[in-house]
Amino acid sequence: MLCAGPGGGSNDVQWCFSQVKGAIDDDVAEADIISTVEFNQSGELLATGDKGGRVVIFQQEQESKNKLQCRGEYNVYSTFQSHEPEFDYLKSLEIEEKINKIRWLPQKNAAHFLLSTNDKTIKLWKISERDKRPEGYNLKEEDGQYRDPNTVTTLRVPVFRPMDLMVEASPRRVFANAHTYHINSISVNSDCETYLSADDLRVNLWHLEITDRSFNIVDIKPANMEDLTEVITAAEFHPNQCNTFVYSSSKGTIRLCDMRAAALCDSHAKLFEEPEDPNNRSFFSEIISSISDVKFSHSGRYMMTRDYLSVKIWDLNMESRPVETYQVHEYLRSKLCSLYENDCIFDKFECCWNGNDSVVMTGSYNNFFRMFDRGYQQDMTLEASRENSKPRSVLKPRKVSTGGKRKKDEISVDSLDFNKKILHTAWHPLDNIIAVATTNNLYIFQDKLI
Amino acid sequence: MEVNIEARRILAVSISKLYASRTQRGGLRLHRSLLLSLVMRSARDIYHSSRESEVPSGAQSAPEEPMDTSSNPGEQTRLPEAQTEPQPVLNSTETAPEEPDNTEDGCDSEIIEDKENLSPAKQSRKRRGKASAAPDFLPSKRARLEPGEERYEVPLGSCRAGESLTTLHTPPFRSKGLRRRMVQPSASLACCH
DSSP states (O other), rough: OOOOOOTTTOOOOOEEEEESSSOSSOOOOOGGGGEEEEEEETSSEEEEEESSSSEEEEOOOOSSSOOOGGGEEEEEEEEEEOOOOEETTHHHHHHOOOOOOOEOOOOSSSEEEEEOOOOOEOOOOOOEEEEEEEEEESSBBSSOBBBBBGGSSSOOOOOEEEEEEEEEEEEEEEOOOOOOOOOOOEEEEETSSEEEOOSEEEEEEEETEEEEEEEEEEEEEEEGGGGGOOOEEEEEEOOOTTTEEEEEETTOOOEEEETTTOSTTOOOOOOOOOOGGGGGGOHHOOOOOOOSEEEOOSSEEEEEEEEEEEEEEEEEOOSSSEEEEEESGGGGGGGHHHHHTTTGGGOOOOOOEEESSSSEEOOOOOTEEEETTTTTTTEEEEEEEEEGTTOOOOOOOOOOEEESSOOEEEEEEEGOOOSBBBBEEEESSSSSSSEEEEEEEEEEEEEEOO | OOOHHHOOOOOOOHHHHHHHHSSTTOOOOOEEEEHHHHHHHHHHHHHHHHHHHHOOSSOOOOHHHHHHOOOOGGGTSSSSGGGGGGHHHHHHSSSOTTSSGGGGGGOOOHHHHHHHHGGGGGGOOOOOOOOOOOTTTOOOOOOOOOOOOOOOOOOOTOOHHHHHHHSOOOSSSSOSOOOOOOOOOOOHHHHHE
C-alpha cells in the first residue's frame, strides 16, 4: 500500500508540489478563507469549505498515461453554496455561514453524500452526476417551449441522449435548531445511519433520515453557568465500534463514552488526561492545554489530540498519559504572551493520520506544516508557498532556529509570519497525497514516485 | 514587581479582548470567553500574590486562602479540586447575584492590606487613597441581578464569608471616582438554555 515516513533518514520519502488552488492575490477576501478540508473514503474526492459558506469539491482525474505522474490531478468537480448567513432575531445574533466541518458519508451508490455544518445547522448534500438527458418529447420542443397540441400528428418515445457532464448538488436534509451553542464537530457513525454533532456544551445524536429530532447524549452544561469550567472542543465516533465515541475538552482531557451504558453519556467510560508539568506553568497554561482536534486512527486502536504546542497519541487502553508526544513548535512556548496579544494563541489547529497510521501531520505558522513518523521517530517541517510551486518540484525541509546562532537556510522565530497559518490539513486515505490549506489557497502535495 | 506589571498588562489586554469579542460576528464564543476568563483569573491571582509579598506582613492568616482559591462565595466548602476552578468571564464582570451590593466598592489590593492589619469586623470596604494607577477602562463592579432575584445582606460578623466575598471577582484596580457601567456579556449567555 503506502510507504510510511515523512522523509529523511533511512526512509526517504520526498514530497513534491502537485497543485495549488485558489487566488494568487495577496489581498485575501474573507469569504475565501478555507475553513475545512476533507477527503472522501476513496480519496477520489476532496472537499473544502470556506468562510463564505461555499463548498468546493475536487475530483481526481483517472490515472494519466504519463508515467512521470501516475496520479491524476484534482480538478473542480462541484461548487455550491452550502450555508447562508442567518439572523437569530430572538438573541439579536448573526449566525455565520462559515463551514466548520465537512464529513463524507460512505458511498452506497453512484451519488456522493456529505454533511456540512456551520455554527448552528447541519445539512446533508447529495452530489450526483447527470450525463444524459431525455430528448424527443411530444408536447415540448427541444428548447422547452410547449408545442401546440394541434400540431402533433405522430407520437414518439423520448430517448436518453448523452450530454455534457453536469454535477448537481442538492440539499437532501437540513438538521436545524438542535444546538444552542456553536457546533464544532460532526462525525458519521460506522453504522452509516447515525451521526453526532457537538457544540460547546452538548453532543447530539442524529439519524440521517430524521431531521425533526435528535438525541442529546452528552450534556456538560452546569446548572449555574457561573460554575462553567470547561467546554467540549471536538468529538468523533470510533471508526469501527458504533457504540463508542470520544469528546475532548478545553481542559485537555478526552472522554470516551459507550452509548450502550446509558442513554445520557455524561459519565465517561474512560478519561484520558495527562498531569500537567509544573515547570511549564504560566498565565497561559490553561489555554495551551485546550484540545483543538481529536482524531481516531484508522485502526481504531489509537487516537490523536492536538493542543496548541503539541500532538499527542493515546492508546485507548491507557488513560494515564499519551504513548507518544510530538512538539509541533516548542519555540513558541516563550512567546505565549505575544501570541495571546495577537490572538494567535486561540488558533485551532487540526491534525490527521496517514492511511496506515504510521505518520501524523499538523499545521503551524509561516505556512509550515509538520509530519511525524511514528515508526522511524522522525519529523519533518515543510512549507506551502507559491515560491515552491513548480510542478513536481521537491519540497525542501525547513527548520526554525531556536538557539542563538542561526544557520544558513534556517528561519528565526521572530521572522515567522503568524498571519500565515495552516490550520487544516488532510491525508488521502489510501495514498501519499496530502491537501494543505493556507489562508485561502489549497495546496496538494504528493510523494515522489521513483 | 515585574510579575505585577505583567499581570496588570495581561489583565488589561484580556478585558479589551472581552469587549471586542462581544461585537464579533456570530455572537459571543463560549470557549473563547472561558479561556479569556482563565487568563484573567491567573493574572489577577498573581497580581494579588505579588502585592502581598511586597507588603511586609506578620499575619499571614487564613483569610488569604479564599483569595487564592478564587471560588464562588457559596462554594468555599466545595471539592478540593475547586482550587483551580476557573471562573467564566461573566463572573469577573458580573458579580454573582448572591453578593451584597457593597462589595462593589471593594478593591482587592486595598482590602488585602486592610485585612492584614485589621480585624475582619473593622474591615473597611471603602477604597483607600493609596490606589494603584488603574486603567480607567476597567468597569466598576456593580452586581447585576437577573430578573426576579433579590439582593440580600451577608452578615459582616461572619469573618470568613466576608473575606471570601471581598476577595472575589472584583478587579484589582479601578480609577478613582469614575464609575462606568458595563453591559454584561452574560446577557446573551443567560438567554441560552
